[in-house]
Structure formats: structure tokens, C-alpha cells
Amino acid sequence: MSKKFSSDHVWIETQEGITRIGITEHAQDALGDIVFVEFPEIGKHFTKGEAVAVIESVKAAADVYSPASAEVLAINPQLKDDPSLANSHPLDSGWLVEVKLLEPTELDSLMDLSAYKTFCQN
Numbered sequence: 001m002s003k004k005f006s007s008d009h010v011w012i013e014t015q016e017g018i019t020r021i022g023i024t025e026h027a028q029d030a031l032g033d034i035v036f037v038e039f040p041e042i043g044k045h046f047t048k049g050e051a052v053a054v055i056e057s058v059k060a061a062a063d064v065y066s067p068a069s070a071e072v073l074a075i076n077p078q079l080k081d082d083p084s085l086a087n088s089h090p091l092d093s094g095w096l097v098e099v100k101l102l103e104p105t106e107l108d109s110l111m112d113l114s115a116y117k118t119f120c121q122n
Helices: 025-031 077-081 104-109 113-121
Strands: 010-015 018-023 034-038 051-057 061-065 070-075 097-101
Touching: 018 025, 070 077, 097 104
Parallel strands: none
Antiparallel strands: 010 018, 018 097, 034 051, 051 061, 070 097
């Protein structure tokens, strides 16, 4: 599955059976330099639209809203040690959490890259 995007500037992608959630470049640009990430507990369940993490930057703190109902399986250990990965690589190694989707059909309402780019221009 290619990345899907929410209107909250969060992406979700499943590759080789692993589903990851992260923030988009647009979100990172708006936040500025990220200095800390507050991660959820492993095993925590979230519904679509619920805050899954908190990102703190030099400008502000912001909730990251889950694009789908999910259970947290893992947090990004590299990002925990080096939050700046969310600045330099938000769409790949700067991912936040790995999850198990609880309602996979919720992904159908998310945007593909083309639709997301159009959304960001408006």
C-alpha cells in the first residue's frame, strides 16, 4: 500500500505487513525544529482521530491524530533517541509508531499523495 494522508497532515503506510504512522513534511514545516516526541504506551488502542502522540518543537506542541483506529505495537526507538529525524526524514525513518489496524476500511477515506498535495495548496 502506498502512503495515505489525513487532513491532519499525518501519513499511514503498510509495507510487508508493518503499518507505520508519521507526520508529513507539511506538518514538520509548520512545527519547525522538533525537539521531543511524547509516545503512547505499547498496547494502547486509539480510535480514528484520537491523539496518538505529542510532538514538541521550538515553536509549539502539537497532537498527532491517528488516521485510523489502531493498536500501538512499537514506537520508533531511533526517533525517541533523536527527535530531529522527524525534521530531516518525516516520511520514512522519522515515523512515530507501528500499529495493528483495527478498522482497515477507515483507510478508504484518506487521501492519496496527489489529493493530499492538492489539499495542501488550498
